[in-house]
Amino acid sequence: MKKVFSIFLLSLSVFSLHADEGMWLPLLLKGIEGDMQAAGFKLTAEDIYSVNKSSMKDAVCLFGGGCTAELISGEGLLLTNHHCGFEQIQSHSSVGNDYLSNGFWAKNRQEELTNPGLSATFIIRMEDVTKQILAGVNANMKEADRKATISANITTVSAKTSKESYQNVMIRPFYYGNEYYLFVVETYNDVRMVGAPPQAIGNFGGDTDNWVWPRHTADFSVFRIYSDKNGKPAEYSPDNVPFKPRSFFPISLKGVEQNDFTMVFGFPGRTQEYLSSYALSNLMSIEDPIRVGVREARLAVIKNEMRQNDTVRIKYASKYAGIANGWKKWKGEMKGLKKTDALSRKNAYEAEFTKFAAQDGKSYGNILQNLKSVYENSYNDLKTAQVSYYEIFSAFESVQLSRGMEALLTSKDDVSVNKYRIGAEEFFKDYDAKVDKKVMAALIPLYLKTVPEKQRPPIFSTMEAQYKGDWNKYLDNYFATSVFTNQARLTTTLTKIDAEKIKKDPAFALMKGMMDWYISTIEMPFKVNEAKIDSLNRAYMQAQREVMTKRVFYPDANSTLRLTYGKVEGFSPDDGVKYTYFTTLTGMAAKQESEPQNLDYKMDSRLQTFQAKKDFGQYAAKDGELHTCFLASNHTTGGNSGSPVINGNGELIGINFDRCWESTMSDVNYDVTQCRNISADIRYVLFVIDKYAGAGYLLNEMKVVK
Secondary structure, X not given: OHHHHHHHHHHHHHHOOOXXXXXXOHHHHHHHHXXXXXXXXXXXXXXXXXXXXXXXXXXXXXXXXXEEEEEOOOOOEEEEOOOOOHHHHHHOOOOOOOHHHHOXXXXXXXXXXXXXXXXXXXXEEEEEOHHXXXXXXXXXXXXXXXXXXXXXXXXXXXXXXXXXXXXXXXEEEEHHHOEEEEXXXXXXXXXXXXXXXXXXXXXXXXXXXXXXXXXXXXXXXXXXXXXXXXXXXXXXXXXXXXXXXXOXXXXXXXXXXXXXXXXXXXXXXXXXXXXXXXXXXXXXXXXXXXXXXXXXXXXXXXXXXXXXXXXXXXXXXXXXXXXXXXXXXXXXXXXXXXXXXXXXXXXXXXXXHHHHHHHOOOOOHHHHHHHHHHHHHHHHHHHHHXXXXXXXXXXXXXXHHHHOHHHHOOOOOHHHHXXXXXHHHHHHHXXXXXXXXXXXXXXXXXXXXXXXXXXXXXXXXXXXXXXXXXHHHXXXXXXXXXXXXXHHHHHHHHHOOOHHHHHHOHHHHHHHHHHHHHHHHHHHHHHHHXXXXXXXXXXXXXXXXXXXXXXXXXXXXXXXXXXXXXXXXXXOOOOOOOEOOEEEHHHHHHHHHHOOOOHHHOOOHHHHHXXXXXXXXXXXXXXXXXXXXXXXXXXXXXXXXXXXXXXXXXXXXXXXXXXXXXXXXXXXXXXXXXXXXXXXXXXXXXXXXHXXXXXXXXXXXXXXXX
């Protein structure tokens, strides 16, 4: 009886798919429309995605290169996360005009700030083009020939696609290249900053609270899209006008309750739900531990310097946030995968797959064995070298700057030199040699200690011998002489580039020593192994879909528009710990009181006054409190930052901005009991805009449902 019951439980874990799990293509929502409506959705799939009428897809855009934003007015007004707009907020800030610390609010449209390079991209339509893209592809082709055929087909299909002159076409693979979808998009390049709360509100909790719950962050910023006078995409011009969207979200002040329907609409970056156990083991034992270790040491240096100097704080604010975000995400991922025994679950699934494949007489039995062989024979060692190299290489700022100089040694034309000079000026705007030196001093010994000699560039051994292991002496010389650590020295160098002197520059020499070794020793065998794994993953994905017929396979995220739905609910992350689904401004004040020395918990003084008086106006919840954030079981990932959180009536109730620490594993192992996304309650957002910032005029553009 015990054996039978165990098999029953295993079958549930292998085949069941919670409604909360999945990142669904809007084009294919008809297949789950009934399930969504049963869960509390009051509208239809056509209301979410339509090419014949305005729909929710027209109110959601890819913000910049990797976030989501949503339209909230007929005048092009956008909401996204504070951390998504952070680079723009930082770029407009200075010690004398500190928008990071004090916030920014345009009093009128003339005061809205331009942001060169920032864009907003909308999906106009999408279609399945698998047959066209895979035309001429067969199972016996070499991988290189397969790629060439697909590439040619993509070029042909893109060229023949009907679209307007101001629209673009992109074609993306799904299910590891077993299917392909086409997207027609419009990109607007005039996106202006309208408002942002101070960091004490927009990033309350800082590193302490990143990826964890409870949370009290109003993680939002406000932008506006501008178009030409005909409503079409255009580069910045003072003659541009606010964009008139096809659709925008009404905003609900009704709030959320336990078990309410929620859905998140956005551009999730990357998930890998169908990885083999060998890939998962590599992630848990090699990739994540290396990344966490290097970044931990790097962050400790930068944080200490930022706290001692305001100029450094502003220069490194955006860099630090990016480094810390990955560091803590990977720590949480390791924790969640271990807690849910993800590797054992994956092994059990593969055992079931193998059993059913054999029963069906399919010739899939060797796929997993072949994957195992690739990982264990060479890929794991190559991955150790690759991840270590990239983490250490990217951490050395002056080394990164020197990379661009290599091209100038052979092509010294004025255009190339001037382009490099402009890039260098931007680099030094946010660079501090003292910080760079201390980071290198911390990371070089760590790198040598943790990475075997055969898996690192020989230049480190050469330098170690030359300076007799005295890395401080090496770095003293490095920063005293390198042109890439001093703007004046580099400017002089660019007036007359001396190739021989550049080659002897310590930053350039380190860059070349690292890159040449990587390219000659690691890159090619790594790519060969990656190609083998890609091919096997594609075959394994196809096999799973054919063999495991009782399982629904949604496509992994790949930065294309997706919808996920679930419900508002808390969870229990550890034994004896149970989290409610919402937080309040009172809880925010309690955090400051409990840890008065923690600068991440320094509450804004004006916000404290509102809290003390319970002066929340129409934004108060039924309990008289101002709710700040809430939890839901939506399946989200990076790229969903800034995504609209929508109720069953299609109204905006929050802005997605994070996941709980245990949830970061959802990129490879979604677990409905542990995976929760964190959203800023839209009532808190409007409270900050209206009562705190005094920018209530913006609400006049919005459709607020009370």
